[in-house]
Amino acid sequence: MNFADRLNTAIDKKQSCIIAGFDPRPEMIPNIFHKLANKYSKNNQQYIFKLLTEFHGFCLSVIADHVSAIKPNLAFFEAYGLAGLEAFEVLCKEAKGFGLPVIADAKRGDIGSTAEAYAQAFFGESKISERVLSGFAVDALTVNPFLGTDSLNPYLNACKQYGTGLFVLVKTSNSDSAWIQNCKDENGLTVSQKIAQWVDQAGKEFIGECGYSSIGAVVGATYPEEASNLRKLMPKSFFLIPGVGTQGGSIETAKAGFGSDGKGAIINISRALLSSFSDLNSDLDTLRVELNRNILKFKFK
Amino acid sequence: MNFADRLNTAIDKKQSCIIAGFDPRPEMIPNIFHKLANKYSKNNQQYIFKLLTEFHGFCLSVIADHVSAIKPNLAFFEAYGLAGLEAFEVLCKEAKGFGLPVIADAKRGDIGSTAEAYAQAFFGESKISERVLSGFAVDALTVNPFLGTDSLNPYLNACKQYGTGLFVLVKTSNSDSAWIQNCKDENGLTVSQKIAQWVDQAGKEFIGECGYSSIGAVVGATYPEEASNLRKLMPKSFFLIPGVGTQGGSIETAKAGFGSDGKGAIINISRALLSSFSDLNSDLDTLRVELNRNILKFKFK
Numbered sequence: 001m002n003f004a005d006r007l008n009t010a011i012d013k014k015q016s017c018i019i020a021g022f023d024p025r026p027e028m029i030p031n032i033f034h035k036l037a038n039k040y041s042k043n044n045q046q047y048i049f050k051l052l053t054e055f056h057g058f059c060l061s062v063i064a065d066h067v068s069a070i071k072p073n074l075a076f077f078e079a080y081g082l083a084g085l086e087a088f089e090v091l092c093k094e095a096k097g098f099g100l101p102v103i104a105d106a107k108r109g110d111i112g113s114t115a116e117a118y119a120q121a122f123f124g125e126s127k128i129s130e131r132v133l134s135g136f137a138v139d140a141l142t143v144n145p146f147l148g149t150d151s152l153n154p155y156l157n158a159c160k161q162y163g164t165g166l167f168v169l170v171k172t173s174n175s176d177s178a179w180i181q182n183c184k185d186e187n188g189l190t191v192s193q194k195i196a197q198w199v200d201q202a203g204k205e206f207i208g209e210c211g212y213s214s215i216g217a218v219v220g221a222t223y224p225e226e227a228s229n230l231r232k233l234m235p236k237s238f239f240l241i242p243g244v245g246t247q248g249g250s251i252e253t254a255k256a257g258f259g260s261d262g263k264g265a266i267i268n269i270s271r272a273l274l275s276s277f278s279d280l281n282s283d284l285d286t287l288r289v290e291l292n293r294n295i296l297k298f299k300f301k
Numbered sequence: 302m303n304f305a306d307r308l309n310t311a312i313d314k315k316q317s318c319i320i321a322g323f324d325p326r327p328e329m330i331p332n333i334f335h336k337l338a339n340k341y342s343k344n345n346q347q348y349i350f351k352l353l354t355e356f357h358g359f360c361l362s363v364i365a366d367h368v369s370a371i372k373p374n375l376a377f378f379e380a381y382g383l384a385g386l387e388a389f390e391v392l393c394k395e396a397k398g399f400g401l402p403v404i405a406d407a408k409r410g411d412i413g414s415t416a417e418a419y420a421q422a423f424f425g426e427s428k429i430s431e432r433v434l435s436g437f438a439v440d441a442l443t444v445n446p447f448l449g450t451d452s453l454n455p456y457l458n459a460c461k462q463y464g465t466g467l468f469v470l471v472k473t474s475n476s477d478s479a480w481i482q483n484c485k486d487e488n489g490l491t492v493s494q495k496i497a498q499w500v501d502q503a504g505k506e507f508i509g510e511c512g513y514s515s516i517g518a519v520v521g522a523t524y525p526e527e528a529s530n531l532r533k534l535m536p537k538s539f540f541l542i543p544g545v546g547t548q549g550g551s552i553e554t555a556k557a558g559f560g561s562d563g564k565g566a567i568i569n570i571s572r573a574l575l576s577s578f579s580d581l582n583s584d585l586d587t588l589r590v591e592l593n594r595n596i597l598k599f600k601f602k
Contacts, residue, residue: 148477
C-alpha cells in the first residue's frame with residue numbers, strides 16, 4: 001500500500017493529524033524509568049537502552065490511539081551510541097506492533113551513490129552473497145536537498161521499490177532558515193520554491209488513492225505565510241509540519257500548510273509531548289494521566 | 302591540541318595530503334575476507350561485522366603510513382544496521398591506534414537543539430545521572446548548513462570543548478551541486494560564498510599554530526575554478542576535497558583548493574582506493590601489494 005494512503009488511513013482511524021516526535025532527553029524522562037533501568041542493567045549501555053525502551057514502550061501504549069505516526073529524530077539516539085541505536089530499532093518495531101507508521105527524522109543528504117546507501121539503511125535490505133540483512137525498515141525518511149536533485153533521485157527509486165515515503169526539507173522551522181532557503185535562482189525562485197517544484201513534480205508518480213503523494217515536504221509551522229504559498233506549489237504533497245510547541249508555532253499557524261480539502265498534512269509535537277512531564281517523580285498512573293491529557297490537548301483533525 | 306594542528310602534523314609526518322575514504326561496499330571487498338567472515342560468524346550480523354572489521358584492519362595496516370586521516374562515510378555503515386555501526390566504532394578506535402585522525406563524513410544538519418545531540422553523538426559524551434556514555438569520539442565531522450547558522454553554532458561550542466574540527470559543506474563535488482549552492486542572496490552572494498564567509502569568520506577562533514583553522518570546508522575537486530575563488534574567501538580554512546577518482550576530479554584539479562602556501566587541504570580518495578581491487582580472488586600478499594601501489598600512486602604532498 002502506498003505510504004500516503006497508509007498515513008491517511010492512520011489519520012482517519014486515529015482521528016488525528018498529530019504525530020509524536022521521539023527525541024529522548026534522559027534528563028526529561030521520569031525517574032521511575034531511571035530506577036527501572038538502574039535495577040536491570042549491568043553497565044551504562046544497558047542502562048540507556050533499558051531507559052529508552054521502557055519509557056518509549058510506556059509512551060506508545062498511552063498515545064498510540066491518538067497519533068497517526070511517530071517521528072523519532074536519529075540525533076537523539078545516535079547521541080547514545082550503539083545502545084541508543086538499538087533502542088531506535090526496538091522503537092521502530094514496537095510502533096509497527098501498534099500499527100503506527102514510523103517517519104525517521106534523519107535529514108540525510110549526500111551524493112547519489114551514498115544516498116543509495118542511506119536509502120538501503122532506512123528502507124531496504126542488504127544482500128551480501130546469499131545473506132540478507134534488513135535495515136531499519138521505516139515507513140518514511142526526512143531528507144536534506146542541499147546537494148541537488150541527483151542526491152534526491154536515489155530515494156525515489158527506493159520509495160518505488162519498498163512503498164515508502166519521503167519528506168524533503170523545503171522550509172524549516174528554525175529562526176535562521178531563510179539564510180539559505182530564501183536565496184534565489186536566476187529566475188527569481190527561492191531555494192524553498194525550487195525544492196517545492198521538484199517535490200511536486202517527483203511526487204506525481206506517487207499519488208495514492210487519498211489524493212496525496214508519498215513524496216512530501218517539511219514545512220515549518222513558524223512561517224504560516226510561506227507555508228500557504230508553498231502549499232500552492234505542492235497541492236498534492238503530504239506536509240510534515242514541525243515547530244509547534246517549544247519552537248513557537250501553534251496548531252493554528254500549522255493549518256496554513258494543509259491542503260485545500262483540509263487534509264494532506266501531519267503536525268509533529270516533540271518536546272511539548274514526551275519531554276514535558278510536570279513532575280519527574282510522579283508514579284506511573286499519574287504520568288499516564290498527564291500524558292493522556294497532553295496528547296488530547298493537541299489532538300486535532 | 303587543536304584539530305587543524307593535529308591534522309597538519311599527520312600530513313607532515315606521513316608526507317601525504319591524501320585521506321582514505323572508508324565507504325565499505327561488500328561486493329567490492331576481496332573474497333578472502335568473505336571467507337573469513339563466513340568461518341567465524343553465526344549469523345548475518347556477525348558476518349557483516351567480521352567482514353568489515355577484518356577488511357578495514359587490513360587496509361589500515363597497509364595505508365596508515367601514507368595517509369594523513371581517514372574519512373568513513375556513515376551511510377555505508379548505517380546500511381548494515383547495528384552491526385555496521387559497531388564496525389564503524391571499531392574502525393574509529395583502530396584508526397586512533399594507528400595515530401590517524403578520523404573525520405566522520407555524516408553530513409549532519411538539524412535545528413540547534415538537535416545539532417547539540419549530533420555534536421554529542423560524534424564528539425562528546427553523555428552524562429546521565431552519574432553515568433558517562435562516550436560517543437563515537439571522532440576528530441572531525443562534516444556538516445550540512447542548509448538549515449542556517451543557528452544549526453551550525455552548536456558544533457562550534459562542541460569543537461571548543463573537545464578540540465575537534467568541522468568541515469562544512471560549501472561546494473559539493475556532485476554534478477547538480479549548483480542547484481541550490483549557486484542560488485544568490487539579496488547582495489548577489491551565492492549560497493556557497495555565504496557559507497564560505499561564515500566558515501571564515503567562525504573559524505578565526507580556531508586557527509592553530511599551523512596557520513589554518515579547525516573549522517574547515519568541503520569543496521569538490523570537480524569545480525577547480527570555484528574552489529580557487531572560494532579559497533580566497535577562506536584563506537585560513539582547512540579544505541576537505543572530495544571528488545577525485547571515480548567522480549572525475551584529479552589531484553591536479555584538487556590543487557585549486559590548497560592555500561597560498563600549498564598547505565591547508567586534504568584530498569579524499571574513496572572508491573579508487575579501497576573499492577578497486579583488480580581481482581577479488583587474490584591472496585592477501587597480492588592484495589597488499591596492489592593496495593600499496595594504489596596508495597603510492599595517489600600519495601601527494
